Amino acid sequence: MTTLFDSAKVGAFDLPSRIALAPMTRCRTGQPGNIPNAMMADYYAQRASAGLIITEATQISQQGQGYSFTPGIHSxxxxxxxxxxxxAVHLAGGRIVNQLWxxxxxxxxxxxxxxxxxxxSAIAPNATVWVVDPETGKGGMVDCPVPRALETDEIAGVIADYATAAxxxxxxxxxxxxxxxxxxxxxxxxxxxxxxxREDQYGGSVENRIRFAIEVTGAAAAEFGADRVGIRISPFITQRGMDDPDAPATILAMAKELGRIGIAYIHIAEADWDxxxxxxxxxREALREVFPGAIVVAGGYDKNKAEAILAEDLADVVAFGRxxxxxxxxxxxxAEDLPLAAFDGDTLFGGDQQGYTTYGNYEAAA
Structure with missing residues (x-):
């Protein structure tokens, strides 16, 4: 029976365990420029005992930014x-992948x-993003405006931005x-x-709506190697104007094409609110059938729930966030059934080391 502490082969990755660090936006970059800093290096190195670290979402271009103080990978x-x-992560013995956003x-x-x-398309998401007021320096949630629809001839440039980021x-x-x-x-x-x-080759049919994802993945895989590429999906979310009953079937069609590209894994972001x-x-079973790579899951998992989904062979790796x-x-x-410390929700976004790198290992916490 597979456990969290068994090793795993995921594409080109040899993981010492099936415990991953889930991607979590923390908004701690150096300013100006959204530059990863020494504090972030400490944070990720502290968690290098994970089988795999997936970084916080990282914008591929200035156009790709939506929140204050999130990191980029375009300068x-x-x-x-x-x-x-x-x-820092490699010196601590870890493995780390960058989430492109x-x-x-x-x-x-x-x-x-x-x-x-x-x-x-020019449709507002009815959602909010975390933005720091440049005058007060304080962050808060603000409404998203109506976007403009990408012109067809702009899309190749966005795909190229993903390739450059890779x-x-x-x-x-x-x-x-x-x-x-x-x-x-x-x-x-x-x-x-x-x-x-859309009414061009990127809209309408399922084949057209998955086209952008397939072209992005192909371009990124050409730069980094398909066996070192994963992709994150969320088939069942409905908030942010994403309610589409056909989304799971669309995503399964995409997964089949991703399998042909040969990427390492698909990461299911499961909703974790009440x-x-x-x-x-x-x-889950259908995804196993159409996609030959590994399956990573995340969203409200504890040790027992993680062990259960691994034992049923419905996932290969479980990512933990909070x-x-x-x-x-x-x-x-x-592994040792030690008690878990609770996190401070007030320090999730922005700020300094407090609530970021100040949590200790078990002996220090005790």
């Missing part, structure tokens, strides 16, 4: 900053020269990349009929 300074992070319509006017985010991630010495195609961001917006009303929809077993925030030595705590 030389950002690449150099990430190299400090990967060096374009937020699409989940953005704010302040991040765009013309005040308009881009999306497949190349930059390789230069920054990441072990691989994960493409963020979940949670209502740009790729997810192309996938769903609720957010994609009344969120469950990911049906039938979907438990890893306050417990940088989470794999050891799970």
């Amino acid at each position: 030389e300074e950002q690449v150099a900053g990430w190299r400090k992070v990967t060096n 374009h937020v699409g319509r989940m953005s704010h006017a302040m991040f765009h020269a013309d005040g308009q985010p881009v999306a497949p 190349r930059n991630a390789k230069e920054a010495r990441f072990d691989g990349i994960e493409i963020h195609a979940a949670n209502g961001y740009l790729i997810d917006e192309f996938l769903r009929a609720s957010s994609n009303k 009344d969120a929809p469950e990911t049906p077993r039938a979907f 438990p890893f925030i306050a417990n940088p030595d989470l794999p050891r705590r799970y």
Whole structure:
């Protein structure tokens, strides 16, 4: 029976356990420039005992930014900053992949020269993003504006931005990349009929709506190698204007094509709020049938729930978010059944070391 503490072969990755650090936005970059810094290097190195670290979402371009103080990987300074992070993780014995991100319509006017985010179609998401007021320096949630629809001849440039970001991630010495195609961001917006009303080759039929995701993945894989690429999906979310009953079938069609490209894994972002929809077993089994690579899952998992899904062979790796925030030595705590510390929700976004690198290992906490 597979357990969390068994090794795993995931594409080109040899993982010492099936415990991953889930991608979590923390908004701690150096300013100006959204540059990864020494504090971030400490944070990730503290959690290097994870079988795999998936970084916080990282914008592939200035156009791709939607939240304040999130990192980029499109400038030389950002690449150099990430190299400090990967060096620290590798020195601590860890493996780390960079999650590539374009937020699409989940953005704010302040991040765009013309005040308009881009999306497949000019439809507002009815959602908010975390933005720091430049005058007060305080962050808060603000409404997203109506985006402008990408022109057909602009899309190739966005795909090229993903390829450049993948190349930059390789230069920054990441072990691989994960493409963020979940949670209502740009790729997810192309996938769903609720957010994609296009009439060109990127809209309408399922084949057309998955085209952008396939082209992005192919371009990124050409830069980094398909066996070092993963992709994150969220088939059953409905918030942010993403309610599309056909989304799971669309995503399964995409997964089949991703299998042909030969990527390492698909990462299911499962909703983790109290009344969120469950990911049906039938979907998990269908994904296994159409996709030959590994399956990573994340969203509200504890040790027992993680062990159960591994034992049923419905996942190969389980990623943990909140438990890893306050417990940088989470794999050891799970292995030895040690008590878990609670995290401070007030320090999730922005700020300094407090609530970021100040959580200790078990002996220090005790």
